[in-house]
Amino acid sequence: MVPRHTKTALAPRKTARPSVLPVRRTPARTGVGVIRRKSRRGSLWTGTHNRKRSLQGQRRRAYGRRMLNREKLLAEMPGTFNPEQQQLPSMVAPPVIPLSEQLQDRRMAQAEEQAREDEIFAAGEELYEKAIPYGVILPDFSLQDVIAAGVERLLPLGIRLTNTTEVYTELENAIRDRTPYSIVRLGDGELMALAQDIVMPAEQTAAQATFLPYAGVTPPDIASRNLLANAVRQATIVGVPLSRRKQFQPLLYPVLRGHHLDIRSMRLTTSTINYALYQEGLLQRLLQGKSLLLIGNASPALAELLLARGYRVTGVIAPVRGMADVDRVVMETGSAEFDLALVAAGIPAVVIASRIAVELGKAALDFGHLADGIIKGELTI
16 A cells, blocks of 8 residues: 555744834935835835735726827827817917906096087087077087076076975965865876877887886876876876976976866976975974874885874875775775875875865875885984
């Protein structure tokens, strides 16, 4: 028998390692040694090197280099589109150099000044030039001088407006004597509503005055136009605008003529009479000791504020939903006890105030946006 060779267990071979690893130092630029950190991948020196991972990294780096070289070769091959190579210097637009903000502001100011000069010439100087006979000049007379001289000559034909003190006195007397008295005001909203199919087509009114629905009239609304004209005709005193802008006085006169309202037979004051009463300190005196009826969407907030200030508010009617709500408001007003009605209801306020005086025999004031100013704290009363 062939004797079996028995395998003798060999003791595992140990790798001799130094008991204490030497510290490798790399001299820094400053001359001070810095301890090198161990790499995550290990190192041959420490015995923790991973050969497989190292080979994979080499392959990836080599593959990446080959890809980059291939792309470079393709880009350089003739017939291959390369946007950077195709753009010739003559085809590239020069860079746009933005103007400085200061230069832009200067040019804008010059353009605005030129536009203003053109407007002034078209508005006055051109008319002045055409009014002078050919071959005559007026030295040292400006446009303002000519206008002033013309106005002075025409003043005898003007209409004197009732001033603030006179309006206050008349209103106080009407409240005391319990006689009807209404103050209505015509602004751009009221005039545009009155102009429907009188001065301009109703469709044009709607296009030019897009705020009218908010103010209580949605053109075309001829019925509301007629109610408004009748209210102006029956009002005790009518506030008219002083502004010469196209939506104010230039619109006022043809509107009144179109509705057969003779401006010279009407009692007039300024359309800002509500603010004038406040500014001259007469509004507070007017409201003190009176029973007040507040009408309009802002009335609840205004009533709360006036009550806190010691005024006597006996009634509130709100909301007012446009001209279609006028009949209901006037009917509710008939059952209220008050000395003076303050109506802040947009365009319908003209009709409501006028009807309170005519149908109920009491005093009413078109209060307008003065109510909003008081509520917001912009005006103190």
